[in-house]
Amino acid sequence: MTVEQDFEALDQFPVGMRVLAVDDDQTCLRILQTLLHRCQYHVTTTDKAQTALELLRENKNKFDLVISDVDMPDMDGFKLLELVGLEMDLPVIMLSAHSDPKYVMKGVKHGACDYLLKPVRIEELKNIWQHVVRKSKFKKMKSTVTNGDHSLGNSDHKANRKRKDDDQSEEEEQERGNEKKPRVIWTRELHNKFLAAVDHVGVKNAVPKKILDLMNVDNLTRENVASHLQKFRSALKKINNEANNQQANMAAAMDSHYFMQMSSLKGFGSFHHRPIPLGSSQFHGGAATMRHYPSNRTFPGMFPPHVSSSRIHNDGGYIMLQGLPLPPLDNLHINNNNNNNALPSFTSQQRSLMVAPNNHFVPEGHQQSSSSSPHLEINKRLEDWSNNIPQSNVHSKPDALKWNIDTSTTEPTSFCRDTDFGSSYATTQADFLDPFQMKQHQENNLDPMTVAQLLRSSSGNEGLLFMGQHKLENDFMDSDAASLDDIVNSMMTQQEQSQAEFSEGDLGFGWQNNSLRTCI
Amino acid sequence: MDSHVAQLQMQYRNYILSLYQQGFLDDQFTELKSLQDDGSPDFVAEVLSLFFDDCVKLVGNMARALDQTGTVDFSQVGANVHQLKGSSSSVGAKRVKGLCINFKELCEAKNYEGCVRCLQQVDIEYKTLKAKLQDMFNVSVIIVHMNPVSVWDDFNKIILGKE
Numbered sequence: 190m191t192v193e194q195d196f197e198a199l200d201q202f203p204v205g206m207r208v209l210a211v212d213d214d215q216t217c218l219r220i221l222q223t224l225l226h227r228c229q230y231h232v233t234t235t236d237k238a239q240t241a242l243e244l245l246r247e248n249k250n251k252f253d254l255v256i257s258d259v260d261m262p263d264m265d266g267f268k269l270l271e272l273v274g275l276e277m278d279l280p281v282i283m284l285s286a287h288s289d290p291k292y293v294m295k296g297v298k299h300g301a302c303d304y305l306l307k308p309v310r311i312e313e314l315k316n317i318w319q320h321v322v323r324k325s326k327f328k329k330m331k332s333t334v335t336n337g338d339h340s341l342g343n344s345d346h347k348a349n350r351k352r353k354d355d356d357q358s359e360e361e362e363q364e365r366g367n368e369k370k371p372r373v374i375w376t377r378e379l380h381n382k383f384l385a386a387v388d389h390v391g392v393k394n395a396v397p398k399k400i401l402d403l404m405n406v407d408n409l410t411r412e413n414v415a416s417h418l419q420k421f422r423s424a425l426k427k428i429n430n431e432a433n434n435q436q437a438n439m440a441a442a443m444d445s446h447y448f449m450q451m452s453s454l455k456g457f458g459s460f461h462h463r464p465i466p467l468g469s470s471q472f473h474g475g476a477a478t479m480r481h482y483p484s485n486r487t488f489p490g491m492f493p494p495h496v497s498s499s500r501i502h503n504d505g506g507y508i509m510l511q512g513l514p515l516p517p518l519d520n521l522h523i524n525n526n527n528n529n530n531a532l533p534s535f536t537s538q539q540r541s542l543m544v545a546p547n548n549h550f551v552p553e554g555h556q557q558s559s560s561s562s563p564h565l566e567i568n569k570r571l572e573d574w575s576n577n578i579p580q581s582n583v584h585s586k587p588d589a590l591k592w593n594i595d596t597s598t599t600e601p602t603s604f605c606r607d608t609d610f611g612s613s614y615a616t617t618q619a620d621f622l623d624p625f626q627m628k629q630h631q632e633n634n635l636d637p638m639t640v641a642q643l644l645r646s647s648s649g650n651e652g653l654l655f656m657g658q659h660k661l662e663n664d665f666m667d668s669d670a671a672s673l674d675d676i677v678n679s680m681m682t683q684q685e686q687s688q689a690e691f692s693e694g695d696l697g698f699g700w701q702n703n704s705l706r707t708c709i
Numbered sequence: 710m711d712s713h714v715a716q717l718q719m720q721y722r723n724y725i726l727s728l729y730q731q732g733f734l735d736d737q738f739t740e741l742k743s744l745q746d747d748g749s750p751d752f753v754a755e756v757l758s759l760f761f762d763d764c765v766k767l768v769g770n771m772a773r774a775l776d777q778t779g780t781v782d783f784s785q786v787g788a789n790v791h792q793l794k795g796s797s798s799s800v801g802a803k804r805v806k807g808l809c810i811n812f813k814e815l816c817e818a819k820n821y822e823g824c825v826r827c828l829q830q831v832d833i834e835y836k837t838l839k840a841k842l843q844d845m846f847n848v849s850v851i852i853v854h855m856n857p858v859s860v861w862d863d864f865n866k867i868i869l870g871k872e
Contacts, residue, residue, distance in 0.1 A: 213792075214796050216763050217796055217799045219755065311740070
């Protein structure tokens, strides 16, 4: 059986599986990275969804699986999930500290293969490769629509369900696979063929017979195609109506060029995002799984009934999706867009931002503090500490009380062997904290007008944030050179120093100012 | 010398145990420790460092959000709390995580006073934990320096019940 052969070939597979991990929380990202390494996967990490998308787009075959956090500042995790699913058709696993079932449901509806809760355990990660297998298997199997394949799909699903955690629900694909009736399931592949055929015959000629001929799929009848086409058209009509309403606003505010860029690639994603109130879930799945054509740019005639409402024709020669992409233009969508003509300028901006300040900061970071009589200090602290073990709350530091009262945020003294890690990071923090804050504010009240603003600020943010991260890596690596004694000594001394820096904060709002001051 | 080291090691062990008993750390911290090996010898220290940096940043964000002269954006405070909850649960900072859960409820209830108070508690809590772990780490460094046998071996024996 071909299925068995497939599985055999995959014996080596989990090892070296290429995973892309996305999480804005660097602590979690670092842990995730290590856990994945432990599972013998090949890991790439990024803390920005936008970077993740770029990485994925740059080479579609570079990754097997994507793991993404749900709450990220630059892009909603669910959005990323959709985009990846549509553009690259890779399995995506969601990760979140939200255990609320409605988030899980949302994840599933947006096409997540799995939904993990933080803190992530290694046992859960050891099994994620199954999603890659499943997806590739289904791609092969579902290109022909037969009963036999479906029943095979059923058994896989059942086995899989046993392994899943309690708070996960089935994907749409699974639901479709569970159908035991001999009906046609409109998978992504099948739907793509449908679209290609419709496109080929042209809008006016989109009749089921012709589409069927062009699709060239076994076991598909004219009736299947006809009903699919009907549903398709009604869905489009609905969306188009809404598109018409919102488009007027959009077009006015947006730069038309950029707008076209955006809509050409993001149309599908946004279409998917809209809740399409159709009767059959089957079609919903089909429509939702509409994906890009191999050639990203041309969508001619995709929505035949609405050629009259075609809005924007790019001078570049490709026709934009009529109506479809425009309304659900969540501004986040616009924000985090594709890598087309409009955006390279940002990228280069980012790069220059990244390079210059980074170089500037590096020398500052490495101030080695000298220490005097380190051993005496260490011994003293040890004595105090060992005396205090029973009540471990009492700290050996002389100004322990002060520590408790004063809630001002100090410079993050480094915790690991890299003594300068903390101080240098604090300096970089100051730079991006405010824009970061600003960005969050802006995201809360988006409208077309502020989109352009957001774009500008987000590019700036990304540059700085990335710089921060870049800086982290630099510092950490440089620390290994110092000797153990020196490090311990300087750690001790640095702590003493920071203690001295404490100002007497009050319990009111004063301490907040302190925190800002020491950060800056 | 040996007895000195042994004594130190015992004290060190007791200290770690007490941290668990008092609820500063939980099983996730154990998991974290188990991920450290020769390939990544500074893993725990690195992750903790990142965590405490995150704390500083998030607490700062929340402070600013609560300091608005106009209406306070509780959803933003909530978002930061959520992130802190995620990272604290990932490193095993049990008390911090517990506080975050309360904090989240206060944000949802839009209880301003409660939020401010809770934020201060969070601030104290993470700093306390940081100080304790820093001490623990410092001592472990010294022990390792004095006695080449890995100090984590002892830790593993006790906490994980391994040999």
